[in-house]
Amino acid sequence: MSGAVDRTVDLGDLGFDRGAHLLVEHVRRGLPPGARVAVLGSDPALPVHLRAWARARGHRLDDGVLVVGGADVDRWHDAARAGDPATATADRAPAAWGLAARGALLETGGPEPGFDLDRHDVVWADIAPRLYAQALAGQWDPATAIDWSHPDALPPEVEEAVVQVMTYLIENEQAALTVPARFLGRVHPHFREVVQLLAVQVADEARHVEVFTRRARLHGRPLGESGAGGRASLQSLLDEPDFTLALFLLSVLGEGSFLNLLSFLEQHAPDRVTRSVARLVLQDEARHVAYGLAHLELAVAADPGLRPRLALAVERRHDALRDTTGLNAAVHDALIVLAAGEWTPTAIATGADRVRSLEADMDEGRRRRLARLGFTTDESAALSALHTRNFM
Ligand SMILES: [Fe+2]
Numbered sequence: 376m377s378g379a380v381d382r383t384v385d386l387g388d389l390g391f392d393r394g395a396h397l398l399v400e401h402v403r404r405g406l407p408p409g410a411r412v413a414v415l416g417s418d419p420a421l422p423v424h425l426r427a428w429a430r431a432r433g434h435r436l437d438d439g440v441l442v443v444g445g446a447d448v449d450r451w452h453d454a455a456r457a458g459d460p461a462t463a464t465a466d467r468a469p470a471a472w473g474l475a476a477r478g479a480l481l482e483t484g485g486p487e488p489g490f491d492l493d494r495h496d497v498v499w500a501d502i503a504p505r506l507y508a509q510a511l512a513g514q515w516d517p518a519t520a521i522d523w524s525h526p527d528a529l530p531p532e533v534e535e536a537v538v539q540v541m542t543y544l545i546e547n548e549q550a551a552l553t554v555p556a557r558f559l560g561r562v563h564p565h566f567r568e569v570v571q572l573l574a575v576q577v578a579d580e581a582r583h584v585e586v587f588t589r590r591a592r593l594h595g596r597p598l599g600e601s602g603a604g605g606r607a608s609l610q611s612l613l614d615e616p617d618f619t620l621a622l623f624l625l626s627v628l629g630e631g632s633f634l635n636l637l638s639f640l641e642q643h644a645p646d647r648v649t650r651s652v653a654r655l656v657l658q659d660e661a662r663h664v665a666y667g668l669a670h671l672e673l674a675v676a677a678d679p680g681l682r683p684r685l686a687l688a689v690e691r692r693h694d695a696l697r698d699t700t701g702l703n704a705a706v707h708d709a710l711i712v713l714a715a716g717e718w719t720p721t722a723i724a725t726g727a728d729r730v731r732s733l734e735a736d737m738d739e740g741r742r743r744r745l746a747r748l749g750f751t752t753d754e755s756a757a758l759s760a761l762h763t764r765n766f767m
């Protein structure tokens with residue numbers, strides 16, 4: 376049965392194979408179910424294509440006139456926004472939001488991916504969007520940021536010490552890359568800025584692995600030793616399944632200690648390349664520590680029961696590593712030689728003093744960060760003392 380039409384759309388010679396559906400849909404939008412649209416056009420395939428399109432979208436054809444159906448409208452009638460596009464506000468991001476853009480109009484009935492790090496108090500830190508912006512602005516290119524072309528020549532055993540320290544740093548950087556990379560894919564995309572920040576952090580660590588490797592191989596020497604105790608210490612970071620505890624051990628305590636180690640290298644390394652590398656890596660690490668600490672501060676404020684769990688994590692790690700030797704003696708000695716720079720009793724004594732004061736600075740930094748998480752002076756001192764002698 377034919378009748379009056381509500382709207383007419385003239386497609387000219389435009390066929391459905393070249394986008395005619397967009398014009399039809401443009402006219403259809405906003406019309407109530409039952410409205411009639413005359414679709415005119417000269418494309419020979421138009422009747423066939425229009426019929427197929429109408430059926431797929433829940434409309435029908437009545438004597439060549441498109442009659443708007445209700446199904447297409449219904450598909451979206453209970454659609455809701457997937458959060459606020461400006462910022463992550465959900466206490467817990469619904470699984471159904473999945474991969475949708477934050478703020479998108481979400482059709483119901485989609486998949487529910489298992490992003491298990493989906494709670495605001497478990498992943499968020501207010502500083503994350505700002506740190507992400509800083510991280511992007513602070514990216515540097517190892518090829519141009521460091522002048523590799525005229526490296527300083529060092530006495531062979533001093534070069535060997537630098538290579539040993541680089542060898543140690545590389546395995547630590549690999550742990551610092553692996554830990555956030557493993558959690559990254561579990562963070563709900565609603566907390567987009569945290570995902571972005573962790574992604575850049577992983578990229579930072581990849582660059583750190585690269586520059587320490589380049590420095591180690593600069594003069595063609597073989598790489599140094601990798602002690603089992605050091606690797607066991609790093610393994611205990613990889614084995615921590617809880618995101619907040621892992622960030623606490625890795626970023627607050629480990630990378631926190633590394634800030635001191637990197638300043639030590641920036642100040643005392645015997646050659647310019649090592650000093651520049653340390654300075655650049657230090658800038659990135661400061662951001663990693665800032666996120667870890669900000670996240671932990673928020674988490675401790677949200678859950679008063681967290682602090683004893685943090686203490687327990689440090690104690691557990693200490694007990695697990697009790698039988699290992701901690702920092703490889705080769706690394707410890709290499710730090711002394713590196714800071715001594717030459718083979719005289721006075722220089723070696725200075726190197727040893729500098730390493731002792733590095734360890735004191737690390738301890739002081741850890742105690743300060745622990746105090747920011749609400750630990751008492753005594754608790755902070757005790758926990759800092761239990762931190763791994765491998766530094767990370
Ligand atoms: Fe790093």
Ligand SMILES: [Fe+2]
Pocket residue numbers: 551580630659660663
């Ligand atoms: Fe880091």
